[in-house]
Amino acid sequence: MWHALQTEISAFLGRPYPLADRHLMQRSPRCQLYRISDGQLALFVKLTDACHGDQLRAEAFGLGELSRFGPLQTPEVVCVGTTKGFGFLVMEYLPFSSPSxxxxxxxxxxxxxxxxxxxxxxxxxxxxxxxxxxxxxxxxxxxxxxxxxxxxxxxxxxxxxxxxxxxxxxxxxxxxxxxxxxxxxxxxxxxxxxxxxxxxxxxxxxxxxxxxxxxxxxxxxxxxxxxxxxxxxxxxxxxxxxxxxxxxxxxxxxxxxxxxxxxxxxxxxxxxxxxxxxxxxxxxxxxxxxx
Incomplete structure (x- = not known):
């Protein structure tokens, strides 16, 4: 599954994305959230069962619509889909801080x-x-x-x-x-x-x-x-x-x-x-x- 994700990410970036680090940020009955990196670029990955793939695609579409209008920042979507029994949504990783x-x-x-x-x-x-x-x-x-x-x-x-x-x-x-x-x-x-x-x-x-x-x-x-x-x-x-x-x-x-x-x-x-x-x-x- 991670190999398939690397292929999707590499296609989006136009360069290889060798997985150097994978950190589980959160696990729930519904999904797992990861921070991954090739040593240069950190990405955020949401994984679900493949049966929830439609939800991830809807989330990606909504993010795209909000981004298209411009005034509010959203995480950039890298890729979304299903592979080997999993649904995945890959986005840019953003290091959040306390609000001011x-x-x-x-x-x-x-x-x-x-x-x-x-x-x-x-x-x-x-x-x-x-x-x-x-x-x-x-x-x-x-x-x-x-x-x-x-x-x-x-x-x-x-x-x-x-x-x-x-x-x-x-x-x-x-x-x-x-x-x-x-x-x-x-x-x-x-x-x-x-x-x-x-x-x-x-x-x-x-x-x-x-x-x-x-x-x-x-x-x-x-x-x-x-x-x-x-x-x-x-x-x-x-x-x-x-x-x-x-x-x-x-x-x-x-x-x-x-x-x-x-x-x-x-x-x-x-x-x-x-x-x-x-x-x-x-x-x-x-x-x-x-x-």
């Missing part, structure tokens, strides 16, 4: 610049992809409320039902989503889609984003997720808001957008997140269920 105020500010500015480029008329993406290990369908829609209601909330609720789990008053929840979003038709922005602290890093005060779940949607969904699993640094929000202020009624939608991620975590990781999703749904029903 300037780094957080640049992240806010870069995300605002990404979100400002609204040259897509519809919501969705060219390909379906993944949010964690869950499939994320992205068929194109003209209306944001339909896209989010059907392809985000309803889809995750269906996955729960397939596992024999349920969210109380789920039909009422979809009605609330329709009401909250029916007249909210933001310009479609390219979203990172899975923007939490674990998917960002910093190199010499420059932010780097990775592990995307890209699609075109409401920019508020990206911002909402930065507040879900531990808020980003205040300098990030100040810089973003200076360049692209959030609307006054953003908070009315934040809970709804983050419910998608709680439902996904419930599907992936079980009861603890199902309880959090139920609590979130209850808050939405209390606030908007009688309107």
């Amino acid at each position: 105020r300037l780094g957080w500010q640049r992240l806010g500015e870069g995300l605002a610049a990404l979100h400002q480029r609204q040259d897509q008329a519809m919501y969705g993406f060219d390909d379906d992809n993944f949010i964690g290990d869950s499939p994320q369908p992205n068929p194109w829609h003209k209306h944001w409320y339909r896209f989010f209601g059907e392809q985000r909330l309803a889809y995750q609720l269906e996955l729960l039902a397939e596992k024999g789990l349920a969210l109380e008053a789920s039909s009422g929840l979809l009605d609330i989503a329709g009401r909250l979003l029916k007249h909210h038709q933001p310009g479609p922005s390219l979203l990172h889609g899975d923007l939490w602290r674990g998917n960002i890093g910093f190199v010499d005060d420059h932010p780097v984003v990775f592990d995307p779940a890209c699609y075109y949607g409401d920019r508020e969904a990206d911002i909402a997720m930065t507040e879900l699993f531990g808020r980003f640094d205040p300098d990030f929000y100040a810089a973003y808001d200076d360049d692209l202020p959030l609307p006054d009624d953003y908070e009315a939608r934040r809970e709804l957008y983050n419910l998608y991620h709680l439902l996904n975590h419930a599907n992936l990781f079980g009861p603890h997140y199902l309880e959090q999703a139920q609590q979130s749904a209850a808050r939405l029903l209390d606030l908007y269920g009688h309107q």
Whole structure:
């Protein structure tokens, strides 16, 4: 397997890449992460079972789309594919350091610049992809409320039902989503889609984003997720808001957008997140269920 990887890397570089060092950085049931080097160039390798190869290809495609728009740095993809029972994604290795105020500010500015480029008329993406290990369908829609209601909330609720789990008053929840979003038709922005602290890093005060779940949607969904699993640094929000202020009624939608991620975590990781999703749904029903 490593010989096949060396061949792929050598083809990309246009020169031999003899493997001189291989360091296992992290191992989980889903994947292994390595730092490899030929003594001159260090690379980052993500390995999975071959059955997860589609996820790695989707990740590489998302990184390419984010890179194509320019304002946010992403790791350069060297090669992606499957070989000998493994899926692989090889990228440039970036030595991350502790974030600084300037780094957080640049992240806010870069995300605002990404979100400002609204040259897509519809919501969705060219390909379906993944949010964690869950499939994320992205068929194109003209209306944001339909896209989010059907392809985000309803889809995750269906996955729960397939596992024999349920969210109380789920039909009422979809009605609330329709009401909250029916007249909210933001310009479609390219979203990172899975923007939490674990998917960002910093190199010499420059932010780097990775592990995307890209699609075109409401920019508020990206911002909402930065507040879900531990808020980003205040300098990030100040810089973003200076360049692209959030609307006054953003908070009315934040809970709804983050419910998608709680439902996904419930599907992936079980009861603890199902309880959090139920609590979130209850808050939405209390606030908007009688309107």
